[in-house]
Amino acid sequence: MNGPWVEKYRPQKLEDVVGQQHIVDLLENYVNEKSMPNLMFTGPAGVGKTTTALALVKSILGEYWHQNFLELNASDARGIETVRTKIKNFCRLKPVGAPFRIIFLDEVDNMTKDAQHALRREMEMYTRTASFILSCNYSSRIIDPIQSRCAIFRFSPIKGSEIAKRLEYITKEENYDYDIAAIDNIVYFAEGDMRKAVNILQASASAGDKITEEKVYDVVSKAKPQDIKDMITKALSGDFMGSRDLLRETMVLQGTSGEDMVTQIYQDVTKRAMEDKMDSEVYIHLIEAIAQTDFRIREGANPRIQLESLLTKFL
Numbered sequence: 001m002n003g004p005w006v007e008k009y010r011p012q013k014l015e016d017v018v019g020q021q022h023i024v025d026l027l028e029n030y031v032n033e034k035s036m037p038n039l040m041f042t043g044p045a046g047v048g049k050t051t052t053a054l055a056l057v058k059s060i061l062g063e064y065w066h067q068n069f070l071e072l073n074a075s076d077a078r079g080i081e082t083v084r085t086k087i088k089n090f091c092r093l094k095p096v097g098a099p100f101r102i103i104f105l106d107e108v109d110n111m112t113k114d115a116q117h118a119l120r121r122e123m124e125m126y127t128r129t130a131s132f133i134l135s136c137n138y139s140s141r142i143i144d145p146i147q148s149r150c151a152i153f154r155f156s157p158i159k160g161s162e163i164a165k166r167l168e169y170i171t172k173e174e175n176y177d178y179d180i181a182a183i184d185n186i187v188y189f190a191e192g193d194m195r196k197a198v199n200i201l202q203a204s205a206s207a208g209d210k211i212t213e214e215k216v217y218d219v220v221s222k223a224k225p226q227d228i229k230d231m232i233t234k235a236l237s238g239d240f241m242g243s244r245d246l247l248r249e250t251m252v253l254q255g256t257s258g259e260d261m262v263t264q265i266y267q268d269v270t271k272r273a274m275e276d277k278m279d280s281e282v283y284i285h286l287i288e289a290i291a292q293t294d295f296r297i298r299e300g301a302n303p304r305i306q307l308e309s310l311l312t313k314f315l
């Protein structure tokens with residue numbers, strides 16, 4: 001195993017960033033003009049904010065980007081004094097071999113308001129020599145005076161089809177075989193988060209040479225579709241205790257959550273109805289019961305009891 005794939009497959013160039021075309025196009029203009037305002041990247045986790053910032057820095061600063069670049073991560077100490085001292089020390093020096101210097105602060109929404117105010121004063125102080133790139137999950141958590149000093153770029157979750165394409169590319173590079181269904185499932189579980197998708201892919205791959213749906217289910221702790229199917233078949237045939245045993249086993253052994261169980265039961269029942277293996281009248285009644293269970297679990301009711309009660313409706 002050669003390190004995490006999320007790092008190995010982090011795009012190095014702006015044009016290789018997946019799914020943020022609109023943003024990349026605008027940033028390319030800054031690269032062409034060799035100048036940029038302060039920027040703020042906002043959006044959910046794992047969609048390319050840090051990646052884009054680094055790629056932009058490299059292409060706008062050129063060969064000597066490293067000497068002209070300061071990165072302050074969320075894991076670094078970022079109290080007011082640290083921010084001031086580090087930024088001051090960095091900005092005092094003139095840019096070498098590049099038009100200006102860039103300071104990148106990741107996850108600014110985790111900085112206290114006081115530290116944000118200190119940051120704002122530094123941003124004002126060094127407008128001539130340095131530009132800032134700030135990244136955050138929620139721009140609403142950033143003080144207004146910082147927001148108004150930045151061009152704001154809103155990153156969106158990455159489309160399923162684009163995640164699938166990327167996963168297939170990585171799989172081929174790594175010489176793994178895969179089932180299409182495995183990729184589809186990863187895309188489904190990742191919910192637009194590319195980091196999560198690549199991490200699930202790698203975890204599913206380490207167990208063998210082919211990436212299968214089964215392996216993905218193991219990694220994300222969802223129930224195996226076959227187990228759900230058996231459980232429902234038992235309940236439909238009147239074997240409540242047998243079906244209840246399967247329910248408990250799945251939840252304990254796989255660690256599947258109540259919400260996921262309901263969704264998977266819904267998927268199985270729907271498949272039966274679509275394939276004409278279940279009477280539509282029965283299906284309609286079951287959907288009603290599934291919807292109720294789903295609602296109750298989300299409202300905080302005990303998932304095991306709710307799911308067992310749902311199984312009684314199948315009898």
Ligand SMILES: Nc1ncnc2c1ncn2[C@@H]1O[C@H](COP(=O)(O)OP(=O)(O)O)[C@@H](O)[C@H]1O
Nearest residue numbers: 006009010018045046047048049050051194195
């Ligand atoms: N838009 C993207 N295109 C390609 N890979 C991506 C993209 N977004 C995230 N990734 C993958 O996920 C990892 C983490 O992305 P990162 O840019 O740090 O996300 P963020 O800063 O938005 O939380 C990257 O190293 C890369 O492997």
Ligand SMILES: [Mg+2]
Nearest residue numbers: 049050106135
């Ligand atoms: Mg980041």
